[in-house]
Amino acid sequence: MKNKSLSFTPHPPAMTSGLQKLALTVSGIGIVMVLVAGMARKALATVPVLWTALGLITIGVVLFIRSEYSRQPAGIRNNGVWFRSLSARGIWAWLVAVVLTGFYTALYFGPEKWFAGLTELFSPLSQMLRGRAADKWFVYGGLYTFSVLVMGLKFGFKYRHNRYQVLRTVSVSFFQLGFAFLVPAFMQLMNQPEFYFSYFWPLKDWYGTPSAVQYFSKFGIGPFLLLFGALMTFVATPVLTYFFGKRWYCSWVCGCGGLAETAGDPFRHLSDKSLKAWRLERWMIHSVLVAVVLMTALLWLNSWQKGGILGDFSRSFAQWYGYLIGMAFSGVVGVGFYPLMGSRVWCRFGCPQAAILGLLQKKRSKFRITVNGSQCISCGNCSTYCEMGIDVRHYAQRGQDVVRASCVGCGICAAVCPRGVLRLEGAGLDAGQRAEYLRNTKEPA
């Protein structure tokens, strides 16, 4: 067998109790109900059906929380993470990956009519919130927000002894529900544009293009929205990142991060920690950043020249960026591959916002993870549970501050450390300076 680490457990111990299987079954029935109602169209697409389905999913998760976490003392509970099929790339993981990938492919590239049943199911809610029938994007937003809230409950219970984790989970849930779901819906109800206050250029690449400026200018509130977007990108981002690191966004506000930190938490350990993966990561994420800057510049040049020089080139460039990066990468791969490559594939390898925040964090930020003297025992929990694939142990066992562009500041490394070695903080010195100081004073290879 190539993977020698499996030799210990030729038959992984059964970690899932009967009650937990029941809980998963209840949740599973809820999920199946949503799908069946979606397919049965009118016959089942009723308000009670939707609430029953979502209710069953929630009850299942709550039952699971009770059995796995809240009926024993608070503490780190990663027991059996590498034994369970779903969290250890077993058959269930592949099944979920296929279903998620399929769902995202259908969502982005399939026609609206494939979602006709689901949109009917969600239409009453959509009518209530935004005064119009649901479309597939409203269905997606609803399910996404629901996932963040319900799995956020699970995450919050798992780390209930750690106030940083609890507050962070409340924060991502709040921003997802409020700023990425309710506020855009209300704005539509008020006949205003659907605007997401928690996303800015370049992650929301369209907000930086001439067509967005043209579109928002049609509304009275438009100039305010455009000003808000510009301020977030050019002022708030560097200032907040200087004080807090990129975590102010990536693990406290962002919706992609919100899903990763909640629904994605059971898969965080699957990220690749090798040096090779780090090299690939730097190439990929910065390439995407260059692509989005180039695309935006071309669109503006084209709009200024009224298509004089570039013709249709900038538009097709933007179209391809949308297909490849916006849909295939951030959606299909980004979430579809959760059970195989961990919860932060997009954030780590693709997100241009993360690229900018990362450069700022590395060069112009007080944020770092400090190491407590020589207390590290090189156990590897920190590296294993880093969703961004940072080999935290590499730094910890040398007593070196962790200053890495990709760190989203989720704080799990510090939480799972059995010796209290890691702490997230902001020093009075620039990250680069202090890191250099430590590199020059601490040894070796």
Next chain:
Amino acid sequence: MKIVILGNGISGITAARYIRKRSDHEIVVVSDESDEFFSRTALMYVYMGHMRERDIRPYEPWFWDKNRIRRQRARIARIDVAAKILYGTGGQEIGYDKLILATGSLPNRFGWPGQELDGVHSLYHLQDLEAMERHSAGLQRAVIVGGGLIGVEMAEMFHSRKIPVTFLVRESSFWNMVLPSEESAMVNRHLLEHHIDLRLSTELEAVLDDGQGKCRAAVTTSGETIDCGFVGLTVGVSPNIGFLRDAPLETNRGILVNTYLETNLPDIYAIGDCAELRDPQPGRRAIEAVWYTGRMMGEALAYTLTGDRTAYDPGIWFNSAKFFDIEYQVYGTITPDLPETQASLYWEHPDGRKSIRLNYERSAGRILGFNLMGIRYRQEVCEKWLHAGTSVETVLQQLGLANFDPEFSTQYECALIEQYNRQTGKSLRLRQKRSLPAVLQFLGNEK
């Protein structure tokens, strides 16, 4: 120069890394246990499913070739110190110019009847983990003998698989030859909270055979027979030096070394668990079988072997552990029985799972030690206070400097000061809250 390191634990590997960093000597690391260096302290997490075996290896496979550290799998049967050759049980001959003995420990066994049965194991080697795994399927109960750090780890391991555990502890309270009584009682309570069947003041009498060479039950000194398919022996470790019996090497319990980690023979050194210091520093033991001292010895010796003769200086004592969910850190001297000349300031959280203890000289107030349960303190800060012999009142007022708990967690420095004020009638107050810039300034390591 060819340096052969016998043993690929933390001591041997640390020596190898620092030698490579500072020289071009040929380095060979010989191990009987495994090809890969792994963190021994993390074995428990592999069994518990937190990590895979490969996750507890601190370096990627390419690391060794890149740093020209050759690894050889062999069990050494004897050493010819005159010819400078190691002889392996498989017929290997490994010559050396300098030899570093870093062979670690072996778990103790005190001659209990039935201790050789299948299903009676310790927790030290990779092979022990395999044995635990082998016996876990269908296991109805495990009995663990020995109230120390490894015993509590083993209890947590079985508990994670929902296997009931009976924990036999010789002492009247868990680890009370190290922990003061309040902290020790806290661990007792926590073990019970996790439904560990804790038997204090109880020892093992014998292990019973099921007729097929496998363990069937454990008999305690109180005469009780406890049915169990596994008995864990975690009653301390001793230096692994059996194979050196014929060599002209001076040994006592371990291999005797001076402060430069040199044995009585030229070009042979010993570090880590297997080394016994001839002249340990006052208040320190001659053998300290912990991860941290092994690492420090490896580093010190590497300096010596690369032209910079360096004495081993363990510095101020520190250690850490985790008892199920309660983290433990210690800095400086904390003795379970307080000498007349010392005073102790102890505060415990009402939830009974966190505590802070400061021990200090009764007369001059010099700070002597920090003992923490469920709370994290910064090592460099505590060390500096301990080095300087800062007075306990200064420490208390500056205590925020030591706080290393996660952001937003409640800070208990004020509670500790109130406790001090109640005990002494003083009216101190906290002058420095938690702050990294203040810490950096205090430590003076800013450029």
